[in-house]
Amino acid sequence: MTAVQQPLGEFDLIDRYFARSVGVRADVILGVGDDAALLRMPPDTELVAAVDAVVAGRHFPFDCDPRSIGHRALAVNLSDMAAMGATPAWATMSLTLPSADEAWLQGFSAGLFALADAHEVALVGGDTTAGPLTISIQILGHVEAGTALRRGGAAAGDLLAVTGTLGDAGAGLALVTGRLDARDRAAADAMIERFDYPTPRVRFGRAARGLASAAMDLSDGLVGDLPKLARASGLAAQVDVERLPLSPALQSLASPQQAREWALAAGDDYELLVAVPPQRWDALAQVARGLNLKLTTIGELRPGNGVRWMLGGQLFAAPEHGFDHFR
Numbered sequence: 001m002t003a004v005q006q007p008l009g010e011f012d013l014i015d016r017y018f019a020r021s022v023g024v025r026a027d028v029i030l031g032v033g034d035d036a037a038l039l040r041m042p043p044d045t046e047l048v049a050a051v052d053a054v055v056a057g058r059h060f061p062f063d064c065d066p067r068s069i070g071h072r073a074l075a076v077n078l079s080d081m082a083a084m085g086a087t088p089a090w091a092t093m094s095l096t097l098p099s100a101d102e103a104w105l106q107g108f109s110a111g112l113f114a115l116a117d118a119h120e121v122a123l124v125g126g127d128t129t130a131g132p133l134t135i136s137i138q139i140l141g142h143v144e145a146g147t148a149l150r151r152g153g154a155a156a157g158d159l160l161a162v163t164g165t166l167g168d169a170g171a172g173l174a175l176v177t178g179r180l181d182a183r184d185r186a187a188a189d190a191m192i193e194r195f196d197y198p199t200p201r202v203r204f205g206r207a208a209r210g211l212a213s214a215a216m217d218l219s220d221g222l223v224g225d226l227p228k229l230a231r232a233s234g235l236a237a238q239v240d241v242e243r244l245p246l247s248p249a250l251q252s253l254a255s256p257q258q259a260r261e262w263a264l265a266a267g268d269d270y271e272l273l274v275a276v277p278p279q280r281w282d283a284l285a286q287v288a289r290g291l292n293l294k295l296t297t298i299g300e301l302r303p304g305n306g307v308r309w310m311l312g313g314q315l316f317a318a319p320e321h322g323f324d325h326f327r
């Protein structure tokens, strides 16, 4: 006799996939199950809060592996903590699902909790509704009072640097949507991995406090994001486009122009952009080396406003804007 599969109800779904009692942090006084969570802040810290939603068909293709969707939904929020130099600690999640598909929920929660565990983040509450697939996670963290990295702290003469490599996620998305030919399978898989499983630079962000003068994460592409940091700091920026760090895999798959365009404008890289006073560069580079993370200077901040992109000593017409939902 075959058992009849009862559709999973809202509360069973939460219990089965999201109410984990293992690995919960000691500072979670009350987690999933009550009307709200109770969390204990470490002394002398500031609460750091951010929220980011990911929407099917908007931030990822509809047929994306649910494991990567779970990873991404948290990763984009961890990246905001990284950009502030904060320690992520807790998350709440508003989950809107078309249906309670158990195979999907299993993959999704596995991807979410694998990344949560790696960063010792506890899911402490949420909300579950039926509707078009949207995952909105609020991340909560803390930072020693007065030490958070901001966008507005840079000074003229500070160097601009980025972690990792840029443009990989753009290539990954182009590969999964059939706009780029996977002529080198290993390179293509590496790029798809970079799109599906972005790596938030949380450790680097924390270690950059006291060294970097300003920071932000690159979610919309350098052409969209750098002007925000420059404006917040009341400065102009100049970038040498040939210095943008491109991975060997990206260079093997795309023309130099295409690689450059993705590095500038595709977004989804979740690397950090930092400003650093020249006298603190060596110390910050040392931090990056200690984390086995590439850190590349790409330009500098100057008095004035706006961003000048240079290529081969000439002004370069960069793509007009990065990713913008309403454009």
Ligand code: ADP
Pocket: 014, 018, 019, 031, 032, 033, 034, 035, 036, 093, 094, 095, 123, 124, 125, 126, 127, 128
């Ligand atoms: P309320 O109606 O009081 O807002 P719910 O009945 O919606 O609470 O949720 C029950 C409990 O489950 C709450 O503690 C809530 O935080 C938690 N919860 C609901 N959905 C999720 C989810 N997707 N992930 C984690 N916790 C959730």
Ligand code: MG
Pocket: 034, 035
């Ligand atoms: Mg309630």
